[in-house]
Amino acid sequence: MINGERRIERPLRWAMVGGGRTSQVGYKHRTGALRDNTAFQLVAGAFDMDFARGRDFGVNIGVAAERCYPDYKSLFAEEAKRPDGVEAVTIATPNGTHYEITKAALNAGLHVICEKPLFFKVEEAEEIKALAEEKGRILGVTYGFSGQSMLLQMRAMVAAGAIGDVTIVNLQYTHGYGCDPTGDKTNESQKWRVDPAVAGPSFVLGDLSTHTYYMSNLILPDMRIKELLCDRQSFVGTRAPLEDNAHVMMHYENGAVGTMWVSAVNAGCMTGQRIRIVGTKASLEWWDAYPTELRHEVQGQPGQILYRGTDYLDGIAKDDERLGALHVEGLSESWANIYLKFAIAMDAKNRGDEELLKDLVYPSIDGGLEGVRWIANCVKSAEQGSVWVKYE
Ligand code: NAD
The missing domain is CATH 3.30.360.10 (Dihydrodipicolinate Reductase; domain 2)
Incomplete structure (x- = not known):
């Protein structure tokens, strides 16, 4: 049963690329990632193609104005300079941008959560899988229904x-x-x-x-x-x-x-x-x-x-149960479950706990590929x- 208590030492510092005010899927990510307050903390973002709108949106959801960036490149570059810079990023932009942003994020040393469909070509997914392995980073894919x-x-x-x-x-x-x-x-x-x-x-x-x-x-x-x-x-x-x-x-x-x-x-x-x-x-x-x-x-x-x-x-079903019987769980709990597993996977990767990763069932790069x-x-x-x- 999940009751919100921490499963990892501390929440991971997390950013979003895309998922801004007008996006279909952005709120689902935040609903999932921030559900328990013990897995991720949203501290930065390049939320929107339109910088002014993205910054206004970011501030309205509690992100410091100076950590709302015009694009993913400045997000990764500026956050890397901070001692408290982001450790994980979600990419919730249209499909055609996933490959280049994921590659840049992994090269910046970040764990990545990317939307589906992951990329256009199998070769791209294989290349990125190898890059994630080389960098020792997790790549999760938001098959958002799969946490039910x-x-x-x-x-x-x-x-x-x-x-x-x-x-x-x-x-x-x-x-x-x-x-x-x-x-x-x-x-x-x-x-x-x-x-x-x-x-x-x-x-x-x-x-x-x-x-x-x-x-x-x-x-x-x-x-x-x-x-x-x-x-x-x-x-x-x-x-x-x-x-x-x-x-x-x-x-x-x-x-x-x-x-x-x-x-x-x-x-x-x-x-x-x-x-x-x-x-x-x-x-x-x-x-x-x-x-x-x-x-x-x-x-x-x-x-x-x-x-x-x-x-x-x-x-295995009871472990992911949150609200008890008689109450309807649905998509929000599903997203929270997969985001909790992303956090657990990232933390395990940071600690070199490959045993834990071997048995963790979650939508990883393999599912994306x-x-x-x-x-x-x-x-x-x-x-x-x-x-x-x-x-x-
Ligand atoms: P959308 O067009 O509604 O929103 C896209 C958002 O990304 C907007 O806020 C836009 O300003 C921003 N954006 C676009 N390019 C950007 C860039 N280069 N840098 C920063 N921000 C940028 O799209 P959507 O429907 O939210 O879909 C986004 C992705 O999520 C797609 O890959 C889609 O397939 C996927 N999706 C997944 C689910 C799911 O259940 N997992 C549901 C809907 C969409």
């Missing part, structure tokens, strides 16, 4: 054989906000998402499905995709070559099969993230509409619902005419 404790319960139940051998993996992350194309021209957060120069080689595959794909790997750590087929299209034609809808079929190395439906044009859909894992004896299903519940359906028996915060759950690989394989299949491609 019932996903860890799924992981534990699959490992314990509760559903038999896994045969079918059914994944979905969809919403309908892309049905109206007006925002592609008028909304700052939407414009870049449909511009390949900034978004990268995909729209919804990177924006949405990387989350659900990471969560499936969290639940099924031993399963690897052997080959996949991706059919992607843009129902709003101006988004081409990027997709606002895609279906992916997967063949796993162990003989299991899977599907992913990802979409920004699932009209009217407000709770569209679902994960169903089917085994030879039973199935598990998690749905973001009821994040504290897990359906366990055994063939031939009445279905069961497992609830978060209860004694009968596995220890796999997300980039997933997009690359999906795009490759789609561009070849939606054919099966070997997963590499």
Whole structure:
């Protein structure tokens, strides 16, 4: 159970690049990082493309004016001169900037937390993974839904054989906000998402499905995709070559099969993230509409619902429990859980505690790299005419 007591000696001095007043995701980072007051302290930032707005925003959330910087380069350079300079930085800027800012942050000796999709190319992710290792720094990736404790319960139940051998993996992350194309021209957060120069080689595959794909790997750590087929299209034609809808079929190395439906044009859909894992004896299903519940359906028996915060759950799920049973935990707790693990990982790295790092389950550079690989394989299949491609 998490009750806010410190897990590391002292909170890490933390900065943000991006995540300013108008950003979609910035507050989620702060909600996560600052939840317990014992993991991170926000002391600096280059919050916005617009310096005056970013500084005003920074001051309004409690950062000293002189530590609100015009850009990431001056942030890293000036903070390095201070005895109390930042130790970790979050990068919450549009996709096309992640690679250069992450590289600069690692070279400045900082631990990094970066948004997904991490980078455009697998080679970039491999290069940055090697750089993080060389510098002895942690790189966490904010798959923000993945800190929900019932996903860890799924992981534990699959490992314990509760559903038999896994045969079918059914994944979905969809919403309908892309049905109206007006925002592609008028909304700052939407414009870049449909511009390949900034978004990268995909729209919804990177924006949405990387989350659900990471969560499936969290639940099924031993399963690897052997080959996949991706059919992607843009129902709003101006988004081409990027997709606002895609279906992916997967063949796993162990003989299991899977599907992913990802979409920004699932009209009217407000709770569209679902994960169903089917085994030879039973199935598990998690749905973001009821994040504290897990359906366990055994063939031939009445279905069961497992609830978060209860004694009968596995220890790994109970460890990340915050509010007790009867109360709804959700996305805020999920972000707090992953940020707490980022802090624990960074502290362990600083102390050279590789044993702790080996067993810590959190979205690391490996999960970020796999997300980039997933997009690359999906795009490759789609561009070849939606054919099966070997997963590499
Ligand atoms: P946004 O366009 O809403 O906001 C971007 C913010 O970054 C703005 O404050 C902007 O001024 C600032 N910015 C842009 N370039 C900058 C730079 N070079 N230096 C400093 N600040 C800069 O974007 P968003 O929707 O918040 O998305 C940002 C990133 O977060 C993207 O990679 C996106 O995929 C990801 N994201 C993740 C989640 C999640 O659940 N993990 C949710 C939404 C977005």
